[in-house]
Amino acid sequence: MSNNEHNDLLNIIAIIANRNEDGCTIESLHEITKLPKDIIRSNLNQISNNPEIYFKYQPYEEDGVWRIDSHLDEFEDVYIMCLDTFEKSIFDMIISSSKNNKLDVIIGKLYGTNEYEKDIPLIGIAIYERKIINAKYKNNKNEVYEMKIEPLALVYYEFENKFYLLGQYNNKLMTYNLERLIEINITNEKFKDKLNIDFDKYLANIWGMESGDRVKVKVKFLKEANVEEKVKRDLQRRIYKTIDDYDDYFIYCDEVIGINSFKQWLRSFGSSAIVLEPKELRDEIIDAVKKALRYYKD
Numbered sequence: 001m002s003n004n005e006h007n008d009l010l011n012i013i014a015i016i017a018n019r020n021e022d023g024c025t026i027e028s029l030h031e032i033t034k035l036p037k038d039i040i041r042s043n044l045n046q047i048s049n050n051p052e053i054y055f056k057y058q059p060y061e062e063d064g065v066w067r068i069d070s071h072l073d074e075f076e077d078v079y080i081m082c083l084d085t086f087e088k089s090i091f092d093m094i095i096s097s098s099k100n101n102k103l104d105v106i107i108g109k110l111y112g113t114n115e116y117e118k119d120i121p122l123i124g125i126a127i128y129e130r131k132i133i134n135a136k137y138k139n140n141k142n143e144v145y146e147m148k149i150e151p152l153a154l155v156y157y158e159f160e161n162k163f164y165l166l167g168q169y170n171n172k173l174m175t176y177n178l179e180r181l182i183e184i185n186i187t188n189e190k191f192k193d194k195l196n197i198d199f200d201k202y203l204a205n206i207w208g209m210e211s212g213d214r215v216k217v218k219v220k221f222l223k224e225a226n227v228e229e230k231v232k233r234d235l236q237r238r239i240y241k242t243i244d245d246y247d248d249y250f251i252y253c254d255e256v257i258g259i260n261s262f263k264q265w266l267r268s269f270g271s272s273a274i275v276l277e278p279k280e281l282r283d284e285i286i287d288a289v290k291k292a293l294r295y296y297k298d
Contacts (some may be wrong), residue, residue: 011212015029023065127152135184138180165181207261214257217262218251220251221252222248222274222298224272
């Protein structure tokens with residue numbers, strides 16, 4: 001979403017809140033805001049049908065009229081916001097617009113990440129000030145190591161709802177799962193960024209925080225159920241992608257680093273996702289389906 005789209009969304013909700021007794025139709029919102037009706041309805045549907053993002057005054061539709069439900073007033077302290085791509089966009093919008101006081105907005109915590117509350121600000125300072133972190137890190141065999149980390153970036157991976165710390169070691173980029181950092185201590189020892197990575201561009205190709213080769217992928221998605229909405233939401237921040245729309249399907253092309261995580265994402269769409277390229281990935285997906293069918297037949 002652009003800043004203008006963020007402001008449009010806030011204004012739509014604010015108008016409904018101010019006219020809540022009579023409610024607002026899409027037609028009346030169109031007349032007031034001059035926005036296209038399909039844009040207004042799409043924005044409202046995305047918020048009202050999403051159970052993981054809450055405004056204190058939540059819009060809902062009844063018999064073609066939009067009103068505000070304030071049932072969240074009964075809660076006091078904890079509100080959950082699980083940030084996938086769309087929610088992250090809304091969260092950014094809320095932060096940037098909160099000074100306008102147009103709405104009473106609840107900003108929640110990341111679901112399942114409360115244990116990082118103390119570590120994330122410390123790591124952020126270490127990244128900004130280029131300070132080395134002394135850490136105890138537990139590997140996938142539950143072995144604990146003491147190590148020095150030169151932190152470069154902190155990444156929230158939406159699909160897994162996990163944080164990762166990117167750092168440099170011997171002129172190589174390293175990835176650390178925050179779940180495995182069991183103790184950190186920010187030192188006064190400085191380091192120089194020797195890699196100079198543009199992380200916005202680098203992360204645009206990464207899938208699942210995996211390392212590996214770039215793989216060109218081409219996938220056909222059928223326009224059924226909510227497939228189109230979910231795919232395009234998940235791909236919103238992938239800046240090198242292309243999407244070609246057709247009547248009953250669309251074609252997604254991209255270059256992916258992290259093919260195993262990409263396959264996991266693809267499987268979540270079942271038969272609605274058809275791999276066209278590369279042939280190896282297509283064959284692998286087909287073989288996996290055949291094995292699953294044999295398993296259920298047995």
